Amino acid sequence: MAGVRLQDVAERAGVSMKTVSNVVHHHPHVSASMRERVQRAIDELGYRPNALGRQLATGRTGLLALAFADVRLPYFSELANLVSRIAETTGTGYRLLLEETEGTLEGERAVLSTSEAGLVDGMLFQPAQISAREIAERHGDLPIVLLGEGSAPLTMDKVMIDNVAAAAAATRHIAALGRKRIAFLGHEAQALSSTSRLRILGYQEGLEQSGLVAEPAMLIASDAVSPTASARSLGAALDSGLRIDGLVCRDDLAAMGALRALHERGISIPDDVAVVGWDNIAFTETTFPSLTTVAPNLDQLARVALDMLVERIAGFDGLGRHRVVDFELVVRESAPAPLLASPPLDDAEFTAR
The missing domain is CATH 1.10.260.40 (lambda repressor-like DNA-binding domains)
Structure with missing residues (x-):
């Protein structure tokens, strides 16, 4: 009315x-x-x-921003949906604005300029390129909670999962299936993101913990974050003679590309190559075969981040709080549970689905 x-x-x-x-x-x-x-x-x-009236009366807009690289990526679209629902249903009454940075330094700098505009009361921000020092210098008085693996100023809050531990757990899971030639697929071909660096480090640790040797030739880069680009990269590596029997993927999109490339070459999954993805996006239950994947606890991440942001908006001015939330390895058909007993994987809770 x-x-x-x-x-x-x-x-x-x-x-x-x-x-x-x-x-x-x-x-x-x-x-x-x-x-x-x-x-x-x-x-x-x-x-x-009336938003203007509320801002004049309270000094607040009732709006929060969620800033990340690209809403077309399933992980970010699912995160945005979850944050929006939690913000509207937990008593804070905040509405959510989405800001896309395109994963570029210029885009991330532009997002931080909202601190000058007074458009939002606070921001959840997942940076990919900008340094901790520049974030500290540019964010002004805007309350911000950082998400993800990038470095953060000691004065700012951050929420993430332990990417090294998760990648190591995924790699050990494949090794427990008796696989010896485990590759890593989907990292950037040029400048590595913080996410890729940590996941490759965890992959290497998982190999070493399993008594396997890390080989540079087993790192298969991709020129874009997409199933098509990852399928192309893996296909080229296989066609050039690379032999693998296991594959840890940087994300589920890379894993979906891997399923395609392997299928096109008549390579059976998981009999010939076991595949593990990352993010547990909605499609992973219905790929063929269904995808074993690292599942960050997105609900916990969103709630912890929102709680800290609301506290910052309300006036909390302490040092930055860095929180690590849970993950699990969701075991499906592409890398099933080992038939024989294997050493316990302390870093994650495993769920067969």
């Missing part, structure tokens, strides 16, 4: 305008029954708080 006022909601609910305002702004002292009564009136009338 157009033009619905705070007064209209108060009259419908039979309460004061102050009570409606308290409900709209999520003040904690409102009783559950009163909150439900006012919310029913809000829903019936279709009332929407």
Whole structure:
């Protein structure tokens, strides 16, 4: 309904305008029954708080930004959906704006300029290129919580998983299947991202922990983050004579490309080559074969990051808190559970699906 006022909601609910305002702004002292009564009136009338008026009254916009490389990448689209739902349903009342950086230094610098514009109350930001020093210099007074593997200023909060431990666990899982020639697929052909560096390090540690030797020839780079590019890179490596019996992929998109390249060459999965992906995106249950993959606990990551951001917005000014959230290896058909007992993998909880 157009033009619905705070007064209209108060009259419908039979309460004061102050009570409606308290409900709209999520003040904690409102009783559950009163909150439900006012919310029913809000829903019936279709009332929407005036953003400009709220900003003038509170100094806040009620908006948060989530900044990352590319919304077309399934991991980021699933993260955005989760953060948006949690922000709207956990009492904070925040709405979410998406900012794409295209994974470039220029794009990440541009995102930080929102601290000048006053468009949002805070930001969740997953950088790929910008340095910790530049983040500290550019973010101004805007509350920011960083996501992912990049370096972070000691004064800023960050939430991530342990990529080294996860990659090592994935590599040991393949080695426990008796595989000896385990490759890594999908990292950048040119400048490595922080994510790729850590995952390659974990892959190398997993090989060494399994008594295997890391070989540079087993690192198969890709010229883009896509199944097509990874299929092309793996296909070229196989056609040139590279022999592998296991494959740790930088992400699920690379793993999906690997499934295609292997299938086209008549290589059986997992009998000839066991494949592990990363991110547990929605498609991994329905690939053929279904994909074993590292699954970050996205729900935990989103909740921890949002909690810290809301605390920063409310005035918390302490040193940066760096939190590591859980992961698990979801075991499916592309790299099944070993038939024989193997050393325990301490770093992750394993789930067969």
